Amino acid sequence: MAPSREELIAHLVATRMAGEVATPRENNLAHYWRLSQQDPGYLLGLDIGPEWDAAAIFDLMVRKVGIRPRRDNLRGVDTIDPERTAAALDRYAARFDKALRQRQRVLFATGHPQRLTRMYQRLARALSEAGGTIVTTGAGATWDDQTHYGIQHLTIEYVQGVANLVAPRGAIHTHSAIPIQLALDALHRAGEPSPDLVVADHGWCGGAAQAGIDAIGLADCNDPALFVGEEIGTVAVAVPLDDGLAPDHYDLLADYILRDA
Template identity: 60%
Template sequence: MSTLVPTVAEEIEPARRALVSHLVATGIAGPVATPRENNLLHYRLLADRDPYYLLGLEPAAHWTRDSVLELMARKAGVSPLINYRYGQDTIDPERTADALDRYAARFGRALRERQRVLFATGHPDHLSPLYQRFAATLEAAGGTVVEAADGWGYDASTRHGRKRLEIRYFLGVAMVEDPGGPVHSHAARPIRAVLAELVGSGEPLPDLVVADHGWCGGAGQAGIDAIGFADCNDPALFVGEAEGTIQVAVPLDDGRDPEHYELVGDYILARATA
């Protein structure tokens, strides 16, 4: 009697179902913490070209709040109803899984080709352990983890007044810190400084940037392959993906506890190394 060997599709499908269940259970997708009114405000601010919400990108002038909403309904699964203005919004976990498949495919290419990759985050408290895991995987595969402009700084206005911010790397992942440690950041100035230092020193630019917020948007705007995670209230990377500036934008709540992203990392790496 012959033994049936599962096909690749049969092996992948249970893993995807487990991923989708995990996304909803942890609030990474499904009904998310981001309120609808916050989403709509940010869609309008992007359409108004507020620099904080452009994340380093320079989108076409035709975007309006309503067209950004339509895009986010299609890309992320938020409610498409224009008159739904208050309450809880959603991220479709199936759309998240689809985007993670594309993300894994591009990162898998970086592993196979031993590419030069920059890892960076504007969400150090939440996403840095996941990126550090990716950086270690790339290095083990023979790729190069790019680090440049460590210690470069600038003065920035924050809700707490002017602060000195500096680029720092922790286990291969770039982030911005103030005197108190790593901070949340939308800024694209740091990635521009990194790229400028690489050019100035005659080093090659990264083949890929794995990041979020302004690190991802600024890299894509500079013509570098960039893949990133983005919450449903940060539409810029999805606009960039629609315009071909960003390779992959993955819709997810980017502010959950770090351990919640461990299974997301398992899913990505399983596909990237298959």
């Protein structure tokens, strides 16, 4: 049986996916400033325009995410409002349900391979069972790029329908929009249309949205770009939650998203 909204909210708070979260306040504020400076590592592939200074981003995150609203609160625990998470998940579920009903072509990808791949795989299976198409364009594309471990050779790989970015040490966390750009380029070179929907996060989501594709994404309170993208109408849905928890914590979210499937 699919969880109720009340059960969802209880789960969000119990796991600290929302409510008081592990992402520290000082990290959030630093990232808002970096985004305001148009740092490519924080834009997540989006063009947000020059008007988004740190104060405007902060105000947006109070309204859309539910971070603590006092500007002089500079350190310690920060928050995500579980009611805002649930409301965003309702919008996310509605868009994904459309993909199921219309048997759309959907690309699934994550910049958090150790955390979110399992949830996206569940959604991908549901799409396949509904008669939709899982898009796996760009598999095997390679390039060299800067990572936390220096310049590494990177590859796009799909794991049960979900794209990950892989380095020599294995799948890696990434904010980069380069992978989705390469994947879309490969699709267009093959003469195929863009996906109807991209279900992703980080630069996979932002880059797809910037390319004009419907994109729905999960984002932590220290990743403000997707929320700005939603505010300006580029990103279809941005869901606020802690995106770095154990994979099984997101199982109930998949149940909730698929409740009408």
